[in-house]
Amino acid sequence: MEKIKVTLLFYLILLCSNIYPSYIPEIKQRNDSDLAFKQLRLANEQWHKRNNNNESILLFNYKVDRDDDIFSVAAAFNMNYDTIASLNSIDKASDFKPNTTLLIPSAQGIFIRESNSKLNKILVELTKSIEPIILNLPSGEKIKFYPDKRFNEDARAFFLNYFFRNPLFNTNITSPFGMRPNPFTGKMTFHNGIDLSAKPRTEVNAAKEGVVIEKGFNSVFGKYIIIKHSHGFKTFYGHLS
Secondary structure: OHHHHHHHHHHHHHHHHOEOOOOOOEEOOOOOOOHHHHHHHHHHHHHHHHOOOOOOOOEEEEEOOOOOOHHHHHHHOOOOHHHHHHHOOOOOHHHOOOOOEEEEEOOOEEEEOOOOOHHHHHHHHHOOOOOOEEEEOOOOOEEEEEEOOOOOHHHHHHHHOOOOOOOOOOOEEEEOOEEEEOOOOOOEEEEOOOEEEOOOOOOOOOOOOOEEEEEEEEOOOEEEEEEEOHHHOEEEEEEEO
């Protein structure tokens, strides 16, 4: 009976220590016939049921299939892509590479590792007022973990690569997006663009990389260009010379 007590106590200490074993088990198949996958699934379910941020977090290795992307991997493990991307220091969805090995955690949230990447700087700013859980990897690396935290709009925009830049340098916004007095009628109307002031023949830059899908002349906008971007976005440039 005394041996049982000691064993249970030792198990509880490991459970609460957030210290991993000297190796990380590998998931080879994404179904319950793989014991590591089954362990991950059960641990993930327990995390959500208990909602206990002090519970030990398990890590698993998974080698990515050649047809995978960050979204298919996240779906296969029933996780947010934010979790997998931040833990594996994947700055952008387009940076995801097949045939590499990822760390898959048993809990969801944002992980912050030592990095000077742009995404990491956004996540540091996002979590600066939150107390993290410190995780220790077998390598000795310490990782900050913020349970159930998600990317904010800035982090999501950077990761999905739909940031837009100002098409003009050293300019002022003369009419913002939204309701405004119509410059011709004076009535309040919705302005679905942004007006920027500039000197004649000022160079105009594309707000984001893309493909010109239309150009021409309009009686209201004068010479114009429409550029198509990724993720279904288009930008319209009017009053051009």
